[in-house]
Amino acid sequence: MERRYGIAAAVLAALLLVATATKMHFAPWTGPVARAVEQRGPLSEAERATIDIFERVSPSVVQVAAKSAANPLMGEEGQGTASGTGFVWDRDGHLVTNNHVVASGGEIAVRFASGEVAQVDLVGTAPNYDLAVLRIRSVRELPPPVPLGSSSDLKVGQSAFAIGNPFGLDQSMTSGIISALKRRLPTHGGREIANVIQTDAAINPGNSGGPLLDSAGRLIGVTTAIISPSGSNAGISFAIPADIVNRVVPELIRNGRVPTPGIGIVAASEDVATRLGVEGVIVVRTAAGSPAERAGIRGVNMSTGAVGDIITAVEGKPVRRLSDVTDALEQAGAGRTVRLTVKRGTETRDVNVAIIDVDRS
Incomplete structure (x- = not known):
C-alpha cells in the first residue's frame, strides 16, 4: 500500500511540474544594455588633498x-x-x-x-x-623641483606619502604615517646615518631614491631601505631625512663628493658599552697621527683590557652611541674644532679636537 502511495505522489508531482512549466513566461532578451551609473557625492577632503599631492x-x-x-x-x-x-x-x-x-x-x-x-x-x-x-644632458622642459621641507620638526603619527617606481611600475603612490624617528641606518664603510625616518608607507624594490612627502607635498626624506624577510614591503621602510639631503646634495653639486668628518677614533659598539654599564662612547683606539691622538685621547689598554677614555658629550650635548658623535661632527663639518667631554676613570675633562676629512687623511 505504501509503495502505491509513493508512486502516485511521484506521478502527481511530475504532472504539476509540467502544468507549471506551460504557464512560465520569460522576459524577452533585451540585448547588451549598460546599467545606469550611480552618481557619487564629492570626494572627501582627505582624498582631494592626496590627489593634489600626486598631481x-x-x-x-x-x-x-x-x-x-x-x-x-x-x-x-x-x-x-x-x-x-x-x-x-x-x-x-x-x-x-x-x-x-x-x-x-x-x-x-x-x-x-x-x-x-x-x-x-x-x-x-x-x-x-x-x-x-x-x-x-638635455630635455625639452623640466618639471618643477620637488618642494623642500624639513625633517627637524616631524612628529610620529603624521601622514607620509611616497611616489616611485616599485618593481618598475612607474608613477605609483603609497601612503602611511611616520612610524618612528631617529632611527640609525648602517651604510658604506661601517658608518651610520642618524635621525633616519621610519614609515609604514609601502616601499618596494624600485622605490629607492624616491621622495617621501608630508601632507603639504614637501620633501621630508628620500626612501632608501626596507626591512622585510621576503624582500617586499613589510610595513617597515626608511628614508634619509631631508635636512641631511639638503646638506649633502649642494656639496655634491659643487664638488662631486662630500667630506667624511672624523677625529680618528675607533669606538666600541653600543652593546659593549651597555654590558659594561658605561654611559657614553668607549674609545677602543685612536689612529696614529689623528686629531684624537694629538689631543691626548686614549683608547683601551690592549695589555690589561682596561677602559681608557669615554666620550660623554659633544659641545655639551650628551652622547650615548657612535652615531651621536658622528652626527655632531657632520653638523660641525671638516675643518672645524669640536669640544668633547671625556671621562677617564673618575676624572672628566673637556678636550678640543680638530675635525678632518677622514677620507683624505
Whole structure:
C-alpha cells in the first residue's frame, strides 16, 4: 500500500511540474544594455588633498635605469640594469637618487612621467649617506623641483606619502604615517646615518631614491631601505631625512663628493658599552697621527683590557652611541674644532679636537 502511495505522489508531482512549466513566461532578451551609473557625492577632503599631492609632485619624479656590467661570479651574462627612482632637485637639471641605484658606474638614463627619456651624467655620490646627484644632458622642459621641507620638526603619527617606481611600475603612490624617528641606518664603510625616518608607507624594490612627502607635498626624506624577510614591503621602510639631503646634495653639486668628518677614533659598539654599564662612547683606539691622538685621547689598554677614555658629550650635548658623535661632527663639518667631554676613570675633562676629512687623511 505504501509503495502505491509513493508512486502516485511521484506521478502527481511530475504532472504539476509540467502544468507549471506551460504557464512560465520569460522576459524577452533585451540585448547588451549598460546599467545606469550611480552618481557619487564629492570626494572627501582627505582624498582631494592626496590627489593634489600626486598631481603636483609626480611630474617631478623620474624612473632611473642604470646599466651595469655583468658579474660572472654571479653567473650573469651580458649586462644587467638597476632600476630605481629619482626626483628633480633644481632648475639646473639636477636629480637626486640613492647611491646604490647608480653605484655600478654604467650608463644612466631617466624617464619622466610624460614618457620622455633623457640621458644623464653622474655628478657625484655620497656612499655614507646613500645619496647621488645626476644631471640631465638635455630635455625639452623640466618639471618643477620637488618642494623642500624639513625633517627637524616631524612628529610620529603624521601622514607620509611616497611616489616611485616599485618593481618598475612607474608613477605609483603609497601612503602611511611616520612610524618612528631617529632611527640609525648602517651604510658604506661601517658608518651610520642618524635621525633616519621610519614609515609604514609601502616601499618596494624600485622605490629607492624616491621622495617621501608630508601632507603639504614637501620633501621630508628620500626612501632608501626596507626591512622585510621576503624582500617586499613589510610595513617597515626608511628614508634619509631631508635636512641631511639638503646638506649633502649642494656639496655634491659643487664638488662631486662630500667630506667624511672624523677625529680618528675607533669606538666600541653600543652593546659593549651597555654590558659594561658605561654611559657614553668607549674609545677602543685612536689612529696614529689623528686629531684624537694629538689631543691626548686614549683608547683601551690592549695589555690589561682596561677602559681608557669615554666620550660623554659633544659641545655639551650628551652622547650615548657612535652615531651621536658622528652626527655632531657632520653638523660641525671638516675643518672645524669640536669640544668633547671625556671621562677617564673618575676624572672628566673637556678636550678640543680638530675635525678632518677622514677620507683624505
